[in-house]
Amino acid sequence: MKAVAFDRYGSAEELQYRELEKPIAKSNELLVRIRASSINPVDWKIRQGHLQLLTGFNFPRIVGSDISGVVVEVGPEVTKFQPGDEVYTFLNPVNGGACAEYAAVPESSAGFKPKNITHAEAAAVPIAGLTALQALRDLGEIQAGNKVLINGASGGVGTFAVQIAKAMNAEVTGVCSAKNLDFVKGLGADLVLDYAEIDFTKQSEKYDIILDAVGTKTFAECEKVLQSEGVYISTLPSFDNLAPMLTSWLLPGKKAKFILANANPADLGFLRELIESEKVEPIVDRTYSLAEVAAAHAYSETGRAAGKIAIVIEEVISH
Known part of the structure; x- marks a missing residue:
């Protein structure tokens, strides 16, 4: 699968758009075809090496946490989701993995995507x-x-x-x-x-x-x-x-x-209701492609974004 990862801590120039192995969902996980992600300051702080005590030195590291996408496979212990469901959540920022075509997501941290917004807007929500x-x-x-x-x-x-x-x-x-x-x-x-x-x-x-x-x-x-x-x-x-x-x-x-956010179905559902009732609207400042994540990081680091920066992951043939 295509992904954006880095092999050492440093500037946005360390980010590479490359081919990496597709994850395999465990028995309690969903394999999600990611349609969009978004940038959070923690993403580039991790890339710069500010959280090395937590993130360690296992490379390559796929950047990003927020995801919105479509379930393509479910593990045998999964009960609430099935292939074809649209979901959104965030992955543990310490591990990353969102700026890629696929991610394995624990059922216990996934929520159904709001129906009235795009994947790019939904990916702006979780963290x-x-x-x-x-x-x-x-x-x-x-x-x-x-x-x-x-x-x-x-x-x-x-x-x-x-x-x-x-x-x-x-x-x-x-x-x-x-x-x-x-x-x-x-x-x-x-x-x-x-x-x-x-x-x-x-x-x-x-x-x-x-x-x-x-x-x-x-x-x-x-x-x-x-x-x-x-x-x-x-x-x-x-x-x-x-x-x-x-x-x-x-x-x-x-x-x-x-505050340290916790991804759980109840609160993702609460946000979904606020969004579907139009009481809350995700604000997307700019949108970048997966290949442009380095530029998205650089823009986020300026601190000038109004709302969120979305990453749209193009539809491609599955590897």
Whole structure:
């Protein structure tokens, strides 16, 4: 099968479009013909070698996590899916494997693809959408009427977080760059702040939930603008937030938490319902082919994407 992989850590130039062995589905797995993937910052951080302690030195490594595609085979223990089903999910980012024509997917982490969107749009959902959902609902315990601030509201996680928070009837403030103010307003945000002009941590407004989707603010900076029982959630683990996360877990009052998304059928189904009812729309900034993954990584690294970057994997004859 065709895939994009690298043989050593480094720049996007290490990525090669090449022929690799097609995976074999285990008894509890689906073999999925991947129609689309998408880029997440973790993909190029892994490629650069920032997570070597987790990812190790087994090469070649196929990049990518998000997938949307069609089931072509099922293992004998699989009960909920059959060949021909359209599915979406994400693979463990540590192992990768999404920027390829096929992937073996555990049944326990797959969901049925939303019917009203393309594979490219569906592939934009899993990591970013589940991160936003699980951060707001599970860690933030979001309630109708809550004041929620999304830092990085125009990015992959941010665009989902704004829409999910509005679908849950929260009052949403989005923080982004000047060029994306109207874009984030269009997603449903009640108020949008230009981070270059306004530092939300120095304002008088207090929030029930602050989701830092870009990891540019610490709990210490955000604490003063949290309500007395407010929750700060970061998508990036950092040394600065480690102590507050430990102490706030033990003590009452304001909380600092870190979100690590979990792929499961129930939450993929929840997102599917939001998308099919048109309460949430995946935002795709640009689309690249499988052979252009290196260029997609380079664009993602600029930090300028509004929404997600999709990888469309062309229909080819099976190898």
